[in-house]
Amino acid sequence: MGFWPKGYKCCVNLSFDYDSDSATIWRTPLDIVNQSRGRFAPNVAIPRILEMLDRHELKATFFVPGWTADRYPDSVKDIIKHGHEIGAHGYTHERLGELSWEIEEGVFERSLSALKKLGVKPEGFRAPYWLISDRTIERIKQFGFSYDSDFMDNDMPYMLEWRGNPTGLVELPVEWMLDDWPQYDTYKRSPEEAYKEWKPEFEGIHRLGRYFGLTCHPQATGRISRLDMLEKLLTDMEEKGDVWFATGKEVADWTRKKLA
Numbered sequence: 427m428g429f430w431p432k433g434y435k436c437c438v439n440l441s442f443d444y445d446s447d448s449a450t451i452w453r454t455p456l457d458i459v460n461q462s463r464g465r466f467a468p469n470v471a472i473p474r475i476l477e478m479l480d481r482h483e484l485k486a487t488f489f490v491p492g493w494t495a496d497r498y499p500d501s502v503k504d505i506i507k508h509g510h511e512i513g514a515h516g517y518t519h520e521r522l523g524e525l526s527w528e529i530e531e532g533v534f535e536r537s538l539s540a541l542k543k544l545g546v547k548p549e550g551f552r553a554p555y556w557l558i559s560d561r562t563i564e565r566i567k568q569f570g571f572s573y574d575s576d577f578m579d580n581d582m583p584y585m586l587e588w589r590g591n592p593t594g595l596v597e598l599p600v601e602w603m604l605d606d607w608p609q610y611d612t613y614k615r616s617p618e619e620a621y622k623e624w625k626p627e628f629e630g631i632h633r634l635g636r637y638f639g640l641t642c643h644p645q646a647t648g649r650i651s652r653l654d655m656l657e658k659l660l661t662d663m664e665e666k667g668d669v670w671f672a673t674g675k676e677v678a679d680w681t682r683k684k685l686a
């Protein structure tokens with residue numbers, strides 16, 4: 427018996443971390459060109475990605491920093507209108523693990539109030555840079571999230587225990603190899619090279635009936651050749667006929683039902 431809903435052999439969650447210029451405005455305040463790279467997302471990438479997902483009738487999860495929601499509300503509303511899930515992703519893309527307890531609390535409050543203005547109460551949380559501390563797990567519970575997506579210790583979703591105690595949170599694990607940022611930004615790889623790395627990983631996950639969580643950034647993946655490559659990979663997946671494409675919330679709800 428497989429883990430996934432009837433008829434599905436494995437699960438794919440496509441997620442986009444919609445950082446826009448939140449990180450660079452704070453990290454490189456004088457470098458206005460570097461900041462402009464993030465604006466490629468609201469200007470060009472988001473409409474292009476939404477159009478591609480519509481064509482495939484796929485729903486994705488967008489982790490949105492509060493800054494992006496405040497600065498580009500129409501763009502985030504557009505994502506919501508297309509039926510995608512919105513998760514939380516800090517306010518200005520902070521390195522949460524390095525903040526004081528008080529400042530971290532303020533970040534969660536501002537992040538949630540920015541999303542609330544757009545009518546969103548997120549169930550999912552993903553830390554900027556996947557950087558959290560022990561304490562952040564308490565925060566994620568305190569602020570009422572149902573799932574987290576930061577750890578790298580599995581390729582199946584699971585109920586998150588921490589220091590021997592259940593947290594009540596579902597964990598949707600991630601991995602740097604399944605992230606477009608190292609591919610395109612850190613290592614300046616081509617779309618073909620990214621495909622070469624992701625495709626066999628997907629084939630293995632399909633063979634063993636496990637979970638494929640892909641993390642993309644609109645400003646990176648929204649370039650034409652890269653989005654074409656992502657579409658090719660999604661088409662390969664669709665052709666299997668037994669892949670469950672699910673939002674983070676759907677995966678979390680299913681996992682809770684099976685394991686909690």
Ligand SMILES: [Zn+2]
Binds near residue numbers: 445554
């Ligand atoms: Zn991010």
